[in-house]
Amino acid sequence: MTDEVRITLRLPADLHAWLAAQAESARRSLNSEIVYRLDGERSTTAPDGESPRR
Numbered sequence: 001m002t003d004e005v006r007i008t009l010r011l012p013a014d015l016h017a018w019l020a021a022q023a024e025s026a027r028r029s030l031n032s033e034i035v036y037r038l039d040g041e042r043s044t045t046a047p048d049g050e051s052p053r054r
Helices: 013-025 030-043
Strands: none
Touching (some): 013 030
């Protein structure tokens, strides 16, 4: 990732705690965990850019 953008993200406290625990378990920073999970979700997105229907 060469270009980066900073954002402010508001999360429910329980989601934050869960993500922090997952990050610690994977030995990643919280930021890296969020990027890892979003990137994984992006790779499962339909080729036309739309989210798959659930």
